[in-house]
Amino acid sequence: MIFQTTKEFATQLDREDPLREYRTRFHIPHRDEKVVIYFCGNSLGLMPKTTKEYLNKELDIWKRDGVLGNHSRWEPYHEHVTEATARLVGADPTEVVVMNALTVNIHLLLVSFYQPTEEKYKIIIEKGAFPSDQYAVESQIKFHGLDPDSALVILEPRTGERCLRTEDIVNKLKEHGDTVSTILIGGVNYNTGQAFDMAKITETGQEHGAKVGFDLAHAVGNLPLNLHEWGVDFAAWCSYKYLCAGPGSPGGIFIHERHGNWNGPRFNGWWGHDKDTRFNMSPDFIPIKGAEGWQISNAPIFGLACLRSSMDIINHIGISALRAKSEKLTAYMEYLLVQLNNSLDIITPSDPAQRGCQLSVVMKNSGKQVFEKLKEKNVICDWREPDVIRLAPKPLYNSFSEVYEFVEILRSIQQDR
Numbered sequence: 001m002i003f004q005t006t007k008e009f010a011t012q013l014d015r016e017d018p019l020r021e022y023r024t025r026f027h028i029p030h031r032d033e034k035v036v037i038y039f040c041g042n043s044l045g046l047m048p049k050t051t052k053e054y055l056n057k058e059l060d061i062w063k064r065d066g067v068l069g070n071h072s073r074w075e076p077y078h079e080h081v082t083e084a085t086a087r088l089v090g091a092d093p094t095e096v097v098v099m100n101a102l103t104v105n106i107h108l109l110l111v112s113f114y115q116p117t118e119e120k121y122k123i124i125i126e127k128g129a130f131p132s133d134q135y136a137v138e139s140q141i142k143f144h145g146l147d148p149d150s151a152l153v154i155l156e157p158r159t160g161e162r163c164l165r166t167e168d169i170v171n172k173l174k175e176h177g178d179t180v181s182t183i184l185i186g187g188v189n190y191n192t193g194q195a196f197d198m199a200k201i202t203e204t205g206q207e208h209g210a211k212v213g214f215d216l217a218h219a220v221g222n223l224p225l226n227l228h229e230w231g232v233d234f235a236a237w238c239s240y241k242y243l244c245a246g247p248g249s250p251g252g253i254f255i256h257e258r259h260g261n262w263n264g265p266r267f268n269g270w271w272g273h274d275k276d277t278r279f280n281m282s283p284d285f286i287p288i289k290g291a292e293g294w295q296i297s298n299a300p301i302f303g304l305a306c307l308r309s310s311m312d313i314i315n316h317i318g319i320s321a322l323r324a325k326s327e328k329l330t331a332y333m334e335y336l337l338v339q340l341n342n343s344l345d346i347i348t349p350s351d352p353a354q355r356g357c358q359l360s361v362v363m364k365n366s367g368k369q370v371f372e373k374l375k376e377k378n379v380i381c382d383w384r385e386p387d388v389i390r391l392a393p394k395p396l397y398n399s400f401s402e403v404y405e406f407v408e409i410l411r412s413i414q415q416d417r
C-alpha cells in the first residue's frame with residue numbers, strides 16, 4: 001500500500017475501513033471533555049458497551065436466585081468462551097481453557113512442563129521478558145533446588161541491537177541442546193513489540209527434546225496464531241490487554257492435544273475433576289482430558305461475563321480481518337513517523353511478520369518529556385524506562401485519523417521545543 005501524508009488520505013482510509021463501525025461498540029475514554037487518542041490497548045483494552053449488560057445479567061441472577069443459579073448456570077460458564085478462544089489461538093476446543101490470572105497459569109504450567117533432571121534442567125527465556133515471567137521462572141528453578149545462574153539461559157540481542165534474530169535464537173537453542181528442559185518465550189515481546197517465529201522456535205526446541213511454551217499476553221487477539229499446527233506444548237495469556245475483558249479478568253491456557261491424557265506432575269483441584277462425577281465428592285481424582293484438567297478452582301463468573309462480551313465482538317470480526325486492518329494501521333503509523341523527521345527511532349521490526357500492532361519508539365532526546373506532553377494533549381500511550389514510548393493502534397477501535405492526529409500532535413510538540 002502506498003500512503004500519503006495528507007489529512008484527507010487518513011479520512012479516506014477510514015472510509016474504506018470495513019471495521020470502522022466497531023469503534024462505536026466501545027467506550028472511548030474522555031479527559032477534560034475531550035475524547036482521548038487511546039494507544040494503550042496493549043496494556044488495558046477498552047470496555048465494550050455491552051459489557052455492563054453481560055455482567056449485570058449474572059449479578060441479577062445471583063441477587064435473585066442465590067445458589068439456585070449456581071449448578072445449572074455457572075458450573076459450565078467458562079465453556080461459553082471456549083470455542084471462540086480455540087479459534088483465536090488456532091486450537092481444538094479441548095486444548096484450551098479460560099482460568100486464573102496469567103502468572104498463576106505460568107506457574108501451574110511450569111509445574112507440569114518444567115521437570116528438570118540432572119542432564120536436562122535449563123529454561124530458556126528472552127532478555128527483557130516481562131518481569132513477572134522472569135520472577136516466575138527463577139522461582140520455579142529455585143523450587144527444584146537449582147541455581148538460576150546455571151539453569152536460566154537468556155537470549156540476548158546482538159550488541160547494538162534491540163531485537164532478537166531468529167537465527168540467533170535457533171543457534172542458542174542448538175548450543176544448549178539436550179540440556180534444555182523448557183523454553184518459555186513471549187509470542188510478542190511487550191517492550192520492543194517484536195513477534196517471534198513461534199513455529200521455528202517450537203520445531204528447534206522439540207528437536208532437542210525440550211518442552212516449548214509461549215506467553216501470549218501480547219500476541220493473543222493481536223496476531224493470528226496456530227498453536228496446534230505449530231505443535232506448541234503449552235501457552236498462557238491474559239485477557240485484559242488485547243481481549244478487552246477488563247482488569248483482572250481470567251486468562252487462558254493452551255495444552256497441546258498430545259498432552260491431553262496427562263499423568264505427569266500437576267497441581268490438582270476439584271474443577272479439573274471429571275464433570276459427570278465432580279459432585280460425588282469422592283477423594284479419588286479423575287482428571288478431565290485436555291486443558292480443562294488443569295483447572296483448580298471454580299471459575300470467576302463476573303470476569304468471565306466481561307470476557308464473554310468482548311469475545312463476542314472479536315469472534316464476530318475474526319482474527320484475519322482484524323489482522324488485515326492492523327497491518328495497514330501500524331504500517332500507516334510507521335510511514336507517518338518516518339516522514340515526520342529524524343528525531344526518533346522505531347525499534348519494533350519493520351517487517352510486518354515480526355510485529356503485531358505495537359510500535360515502540362525511542363526519541364533521540366527528551367523522550368520522557370515528549371511522552372508527558374503527549375499525555376497533556378490527550379494522547380494515551382505508555383512509557384517504559386529507560387527510553388521507550390509504546391504505541392498500540394488497535395484495529396478494534398482505533399482509526400487512521402487518530403494516527404494522523406497523533407503524528408500532528410507529535411510534530412507540534414517538537415516544534416514547541
Ligand SMILES: *Cc1c(COP(=O)(O)O)cnc(C)c1O
Pocket residue numbers: 101102103104130132133186190215217218238
Ligand atoms: C501483562 C503481562 C503479565 C501480567 O501478568 P498477570 O499475572 O496477569 O498480572 C505477565 N506476563 C506478560 C508477558 C505480560 O505482558
